[in-house]
Amino acid sequence: MLTLYTAHTPNGHKAAIALHELALPHTVRSVDLAAGEQHRAAFLALNPNNKIPVLVDDDQTIFESGAILIHLADKTGRLLPAEPAARSVALQWLFLQVGSIGPMLGQLWWFRHGSPTPNPAALERYQRETLRLYGVIERRLETAAYLAGDDYSIADIASYPWLATHEELGIPIADYPRLRDWLALIGQRPAVQRGMQAPRDGANR
Ligand SMILES: N[C@@H](CCC(=O)N[C@@H](CS)C(=O)NCC(=O)O)C(=O)O
Numbered sequence: 001m002l003t004l005y006t007a008h009t010p011n012g013h014k015a016a017i018a019l020h021e022l023a024l025p026h027t028v029r030s031v032d033l034a035a036g037e038q039h040r041a042a043f044l045a046l047n048p049n050n051k052i053p054v055l056v057d058d059d060q061t062i063f064e065s066g067a068i069l070i071h072l073a074d075k076t077g078r079l080l081p082a083e084p085a086a087r088s089v090a091l092q093w094l095f096l097q098v099g100s101i102g103p104m105l106g107q108l109w110w111f112r113h114g115s116p117t118p119n120p121a122a123l124e125r126y127q128r129e130t131l132r133l134y135g136v137i138e139r140r141l142e143t144a145a146y147l148a149g150d151d152y153s154i155a156d157i158a159s160y161p162w163l164a165t166h167e168e169l170g171i172p173i174a175d176y177p178r179l180r181d182w183l184a185l186i187g188q189r190p191a192v193q194r195g196m197q198a199p200r201d202g203a204n205r
Pocket residue numbers: 009010011012033038050051052053063064065066098102
């Protein structure tokens with residue numbers, strides 16, 4: 001029995017995409033972040049860090065989106081190579097998303113759209129860092145079809161929902177043609193399209 005606690009955000013979409021890719025029947029519970037549901041005792045019992053996503057897999061509760069993706073890949077033996085060197089490559093690109101792409105693009109979104117007071121220095125810093133990260137991915141895709149190499153993996157699933165926000169972030173995607181093509185390739189996958197619609201409360205197949 002799998003239950004995903006999530007919200008309509010890039011981090012919230014990753015696990016939903018993986019569940020659909022792996023055709024794992026699951027239940028979705030929408031967490032109302034604007035209402036502060038993530039700070040309530042019932043949610044803190046699932047994730048002491050008060051953030052979505054959280055996956056409950058029978059008696060195991062997993063927070064942090066990267067840990068959830070690895071759990072699902074290991075559970076099914078798919079979307080993450082088993083061979084140690086190839087697995088390490090996939091995990092490197094996965095952790096680049098969790099440690100850099102998510103936090104930097106998240107801050108850029110905040111200083112562009114969320115901050116009540118303009119902060120040009122912060123905006124410039126996160127814009128520069130975001131462009132740098134788009135460049136890192138563009139160069140990776142010069143030599144690899146997918147982030148982990150020849151095969152689609154949880155590294156692509158983690159990065160897609162974030163890198164797809166380029167319009168909102170004011171990133172000139174035409175400057176990153178390989179990344180643009182990769183976004184189109186990933187974005188046409190039915191499981192990605194379904195996962196990007198999450199959360200829809202209720203049972204999902
Ligand atoms: N490192 C975490 C980040 C999760 C995260 O930032 N979630 C955001 C939504 S995208 C959240 O729940 N924010 C609510 C809050 O901070 O109160 C992960 O990858 O799971």
